Amino acid sequence: MIRVGHATEDATSPWRTGAGEGGSGFLVVLVVSALLAGCAATPSDERLHSTLWVQTSAEYQVSARQVYLFATERLVQSVAGFPNTAVALGAVDDARPPAIIVDVDETILENSGHTARSIVARRGYNRESWRAWVQESAAPPVPGALEYLRAAAAMGVTIFYVTNREHDLEDATRRNLVALGCPLRSDFDVLLTRRERPEWTRDKTTRRKYVAERYSVLQMVGDDLRDFVSIPAGATDEDRVRLADSYGERWGTVWFLLPNPIYGTWEQALMPDGGSMFAQPLEQKFKQLETR
Numbered sequence: 001m002i003r004v005g006h007a008t009e010d011a012t013s014p015w016r017t018g019a020g021e022g023g024s025g026f027l028v029v030l031v032v033s034a035l036l037a038g039c040a041a042t043p044s045d046e047r048l049h050s051t052l053w054v055q056t057s058a059e060y061q062v063s064a065r066q067v068y069l070f071a072t073e074r075l076v077q078s079v080a081g082f083p084n085t086a087v088a089l090g091a092v093d094d095a096r097p098p099a100i101i102v103d104v105d106e107t108i109l110e111n112s113g114h115t116a117r118s119i120v121a122r123r124g125y126n127r128e129s130w131r132a133w134v135q136e137s138a139a140p141p142v143p144g145a146l147e148y149l150r151a152a153a154a155m156g157v158t159i160f161y162v163t164n165r166e167h168d169l170e171d172a173t174r175r176n177l178v179a180l181g182c183p184l185r186s187d188f189d190v191l192l193t194r195r196e197r198p199e200w201t202r203d204k205t206t207r208r209k210y211v212a213e214r215y216s217v218l219q220m221v222g223d224d225l226r227d228f229v230s231i232p233a234g235a236t237d238e239d240r241v242r243l244a245d246s247y248g249e250r251w252g253t254v255w256f257l258l259p260n261p262i263y264g265t266w267e268q269a270l271m272p273d274g275g276s277m278f279a280q281p282l283e284q285k286f287k288q289l290e291t292r
Contacts, residue, residue: 045119047278050261054112061143063259068144071219071256072151075100078218078254079155088220088254090212099215100152101208103222104163106260108149109139109176115262124278125263134165137175142258146181148221153183158215160190162207162227167193205230223260237269 054060078085083094089101105111114133118126133139152159161184165173170193177184177191184190192200192207199206204226211217220228225240229247232239244251251257268276 045122045278047115047262048119051112051115051119053261054110055116060259064142065144067221067256067258068148070252071221072148074253075148075152075155075157075219079157082218083216085218086254087216087218088250089208089217092216094216096214096216097158098156098218099158099160099211100219100221101160101162101211101217102149102220103224103227104161104165104173104177106142106223106262107221107227107258108142108145108161108182109173109180110142111139112262113139125276131169134169134176135172137172137179139176141180141182149182157218158185158190159183160192160211160215162192162204162211164194164202164204167196169193170196203230219254219256221256221258223258224264224266225257226265228255228257231265235269237266240266240269 079098082098083092085092102108111133114130117133118124118129121129123129149159159182161173161177161182163173170191173193174184174191192210194200194202197206208217208220222228225231225244228250229243231243235243247255263276263278
């Protein structure tokens, strides 16, 4: 470490202020060089901007609350009109009680704290650090989520939490949800995790079908397109837009999408191998920009 302001007493040392012709200039050069070297050794993290937006902006707070307020209004109408109402999945069946399906991460639980830790630690996504975060059971709620869930429960609507967290993290996830006051039925399992059953893969289609076979699903809420539909392997960003457009009548009526600028399948679709770009050179993402 370069110590500035504590020069040696050696009169011949260039570290001493004013020592020798151009001594102070030599000190400045060394300090600046060290600072520049430190900057070069500290790579920028492209998640910084979006993480700060989620953590600090009024705009994120308002956006999330708007989604949930609108969803609550629609749910009131749906429950009042049940069973003669639109459904988010499958067909209306008055023999099946009403339910909603919600994603967990970035829909109910807000995990930007984990991303912030990764940024500070100068690392990309790390499975071990993610699992440690989940085990803490301390993620805060997405703005508006608790009010929405409590309103649904008060209307007699069963809430199913369909998450791609692995099954061995279910207890930790449940603790987090309960600690926040999220309504969870205790008479049967409503927290459906990945690999809980052999057919419950990362694609949530089988779990959505499981719920729809037993309930009339009035609404679905998530932060990623795959929380609503199956996305074909190798789908490009253009494919995803067309897929979303094909369900245009459902958005804002029975399907409700929350903002998540930090991560998601939208980013993976920009890469030929479908992997995250956080571990890739930032220059690769520039190729996806449109300037027209």
